[in-house]
Amino acid sequence: MDSYSGKTVLTFYSHHEAVRQKRKLSDAGLPSTLIPVPRALSSSCGTALLAECTDIDRSLLTDGVESVCVKKEEGWSVSHIQ
Numbered sequence: 001m002d003s004y005s006g007k008t009v010l011t012f013y014s015h016h017e018a019v020r021q022k023r024k025l026s027d028a029g030l031p032s033t034l035i036p037v038p039r040a041l042s043s044s045c046g047t048a049l050l051a052e053c054t055d056i057d058r059s060l061l062t063d064g065v066e067s068v069c070v071k072k073e074e075g076w077s078v079s080h081i082q
Contacts (some may be wrong), residue, residue, distance in 0.1 A: 005071055008068060008069065009037075009048050009069040009070075010066075011041060011066040012044065012048070012064050014031050014045050015051060016064070017045075018045065018048065022049055031052045034047060034048070035050045038042050040075075044066060066081060
């Protein structure tokens with residue numbers, strides 16, 4: 001099992017948006033960590049947010065989220081937001 005199983009990786013258009021999203025998740029009681037974007041994914045800014053869950057309520061996402069990525073057994077499931 002790799003370190004991304006059971007977690008969600010959010011990618012962003014800017015580092016500022018990643019920090020803003022981390023604050024919003026923290027305020028909602030969801031733990032998260034800023035990380036470099038995993039090699040299998042791409043991002044505009046190179047910074048991602050690793051959330052300790054597999055399903056994030058879309059109402060908690062900021063405008064700067066580029067994609068929501070969940071690691072599944074067969075690979076990454078990527079949902080592009082904008």
